[in-house]
Amino acid sequence: xxxxxxxxxxxxEIEEENSLSREKKTKVSQDDxxxxxxxxxxxxxxxx
Amino acid sequence: xxxxxxxxxxxxxxxxxxxxxxxxxxSGLNLELAGEAENGKEAVQLFRKEKPDLLLLDIYMPYxxxxxxxKEIRGEFPNATVLMLTSAADMESVQKCIDLGAVNYILKSxxxxxxxxxxxxxxxxxxxxxxxPDAGED
Numbered sequence: 001x002x003x004x005x006x007x008x009x010x011x012x013e014i015e016e017e018n019s020l021s022r023e024k025k026t027k028v029s030q031d032d033x034x035x036x037x038x039x040x041x042x043x044x045x046x047x048x
Numbered sequence: 049x050x051x052x053x054x055x056x057x058x059x060x061x062x063x064x065x066x067x068x069x070x071x072x073x074x075s076g077l078n079l080e081l082a083g084e085a086e087n088g089k090e091a092v093q094l095f096r097k098e099k100p101d102l103l104l105l106d107i108y109m110p111y112x113x114x115x116x117x118x119k120e121i122r123g124e125f126p127n128a129t130v131l132m133l134t135s136a137a138d139m140e141s142v143q144k145c146i147d148l149g150a151v152n153y154i155l156k157s158x159x160x161x162x163x164x165x166x167x168x169x170x171x172x173x174x175x176x177x178x179x180x181p182d183a184g185e186d
Binding site for chain 2: 026027028029030032033036037040
C-alpha cells in the first residue's frame with residue numbers, strides 16, 4: 001500500500017504554526033505608542 | 049521680511065515608494081530635504097555629513113537596521129531628533145526605540161494624513177526650539 005502525502009494538511013499545519021508565532025509578539029497600535037510616549041518624561045527633543 | 053530657516057529632514061528607508069511618499073510629505077510641509085538613505089549604514093553616514101534637524105528612520109533595512117542606526121546616531125549626537133517610521137508593530141521594537149531616544153514611533157500602517165500630522169507636529173516643536181531665545185526663563 002502506498003502512503004498518501006496530504007500536502008494540503010501539511011500546508012495547513014505550517015500556516016497554523018506561523019500564525020501562532022506571529023501572535024506571540026504583542027502587536028501595538030498607534031494609540032498604544034502615543035500613550036507610552038505621553039507617560040515618558042519629555043526631554044529628548046529639547047536642546048540646550 | 050525675515051528669512052525663515054527651514055527644518056532639515058533626512059529620510060532613511062530601503063523602500064523607494066516610501067521615500068517618494070515621505071519626500072512629498074516633507075516638501076508639502078515646507079521642510080528641507082537633507083538627503084535620503086537606503087539603509088542604516090547610509091543613514092548614519094548622511095547624518096554625520098548633513099546634521100539634519102530631523103531623521104525619519106525605518107527599522108527593517110539591509111546592512112544595518114534602524115535600531116542599530118538609531119543607537120549609533122544617538123550615541124554620537126545625543127540631541128538628534130529621530131522619528132521612527134516603520135511597519136514593525138511589536139512592543140519590543142517600540143520600547144527599544146523609545147529607550148534609545150526616538151521622539152516618536154509611527155506605524156506605516158497609519159493613514160498618510162496621520163503620518164503627515166505627526167511629522168508636522170515634530171517639525172513644529174523643533175522649529176519652536178530653534179527659534180526660542182537662549183534664556184532658560186519662561
